[in-house]
Amino acid sequence: MAAGILDGLNPAQRDAAATIEGPVLILAGPGSGKTRVLTQRIAYMLSEAQPRIDAYNILSVTFTNKAAREMKERTEKLLVKYLGQENSAAKRLTLGTFHSFCVRVLRQDANYIGLDRNFAIYDDDDQTALVKSSLNSLGLSDKQYSPRACLSMISSAKNTLQEPRQFREVAQTYFEEIAARVYERYQELLRTNRALDFDDLIGQTIRLLRENKEVLERYQERYRYIMVDEYQDTNHAQYQLIHALADKYQNLCVVGDENQSIYGWRAADIRNILNFESDYPQAKVIALEQNYRSTQTILDAATAIIAANTQRKDKALWTENESGRPIQVFEAYNEMEEANYVVGEIDRLQVRGEFKPKDVAVLYRTNAQSRALEEMFIRRGIPYQLIGGTRFYERKEVKDALAFLRLIQNPYDSISFTRIITNTPAGKGIGPRTLIDLSQWANQMSLPIYVALQLLQSQEADKQTRRNAGEPEESNEEDLLPPLNVAPKIRNALLDFVNLLEAFIRARGEMTLLELFDYVMEKSGYELSLRDGSEEGEERWHNVQELRTVCQEYNHMPGNDALPAFMEDVALVADVDKFNPDADAATLITLHAAKGLEFPVVFIVGLEEGILPHSRSLENENQLEEERRLLYVGITRAKNRLYLVYAFRRSLYGGQNIPTKPSRFLLDLPSQLVKGYQQAPTGSPHGGRGTGSRDTLWGTDVNRTNWGNTTKPAPAKPAALSKPATPTRPAATGNISLKFKAGEKVLHPKFGKGMVVSSRISGNDEEATVAFEGQGIKKLMVSLANLQKI
DNA sequence: TGTCCCAATCGGCTA
């Protein structure tokens, strides 16, 4: 091979990039140059491979838009470099997320399975709302049966490709039977609304391919070369989809790392990657084991953490990088001191000229942890960017504004309809009572609400004509239809609404997306109602304006194409998509969202039992392994410096400070990698603390780890910041015996009589789950709750 | 119908 695209790759990488035909499994450890291999592989296929491959025949699937965009850009660059400016091959590639790929297929071929191409895409909120109406229309209370719990069952059924009927057959518990009924109704409602939820995007695409051989063959012929990134995160449905497409040519290249599988809760199935070799016995397996990212020390720490997991393939990461600084472990007093330590360190690194804020990421398990950090960043004037939290597209005003556009595209979308009626002035005069009347009326006639409204409109027009012609107002025709019994005022409000909607739909064909947006915001009165003069109102309007800016990007498209393209993109954006590596600011991000990113300096905070590992994962060994992988992902984001931080006390739900216990994962860190590590602390390691200056407080040598020895009571710890001093950490917490056990009857001063469902140790306390007569299930901390056995 | 206030619940990660 002549000097070319694969130069500069190591032998394993080169092998991975140059193996084009047949099934390939690339096991890519963190920092092993995975993206580089993937992009060079595509470039190689297009420019050097024999036979040369047409970009049109390549499908590359990732999980985030960001990853897709990055691959596209990098591939383009390579192609320009090797094939010259003129080359347009990259534009012919199909490169996207699972969801965007499926949306494209369905917009093209939805008619084969009887779906409207203009389908709306329902996000989490929409889904929950629809589950609620499913419950209600079955005469079930959404308080008795949690819509979210139903939804999660429906979702997992969909992710394992179970139709409502099949799900009903395997339903075991009473609640599962309820969920099965809800699932069935939910699907009916989706259909009436001409909408698909996220899971359907995959599921319906599979249905399309399974039920239509010629469609399947068309896609198989087109996509002869398929690549899947982050294969460890695929769920069963995605697995089936990929395997159906690859079935004919078997040129399937999957890339992944089972140690970075952190989406089990989203039904990702780690077995997909673990079993690839048995799925394709002739598969070529290539391990990328050289790490180019991290120091030896950081890599050793990551290896030590992950070694305890059982669900993994053997591979050994190594690096030629220097050993680097030891890992800094720090115990803070509480979440505020934790934040202060982190921000103080970032400041110090900056002052010393070692790193800039943009080099730093602070990673945490839960979004709620970001608040204390944010406050401290603001207080100390260090720039930061927060990824996640309340997402832009989940803001109420943004969703409201979007609901207008969604309804214009698909007027059958009852969720958007209801949203506009209840939240915006366009629905003034129409309340919940009327909505029920209206939908019942529509139901009697078996018409969608939109059509029922149109009927109302034409009845009104008829009346008008007859009035003008001097005829009696009532006609025989109308008597055949059930009447809508509402006050004339309300009838007019409904007519105003449908007239407005029709005007919007007409406008769509006559203006650009941007003009349409402005038109809708003004005509609906939504702009005026938001900008009520309050600061908050302006802030909201500002967010709507930000959405307007997004519309602008679609202005080059013909009016009728722009809207669906816009809706599709909007429905599928993720938080990380916003991450800006060039901003001169530290990054605050969850461990999940940080996957795929890297930073010179990484802080992982909240390394406590109940947070990482998360309390909801403590009972299940598989979930614990996933928590461990999550930490592994976090550690391996770091290039040069790694800080692991935990707090001695933490307040949850804005409640009191609860003492915490350092994460069990810390115990797996080899002591020689950690700064200030003490296997068995002797004497007081905290000399002078609390009385000294800030410098000694936040210096690197005030590392007071006392984990590693849990049998010995930890020494008292003076208060930091303004918090009052607290007593010593309660003596060894290893084995508090449980006071309550399942089945026991108890009495609570407020909730009355109940029965213990379960009880477990949580922090230094016992948490009992109790079902109270008529009060439902409550979780109580035994030390606080004054529970008595009866 | 709309609005305000209180309580219950939440805060686990997300295409």
Next chain:
DNA sequence: GATTGGGACA
């Protein structure tokens, strides 16, 4: 500590 949903009231 913030959001949301229901009930009371205008």
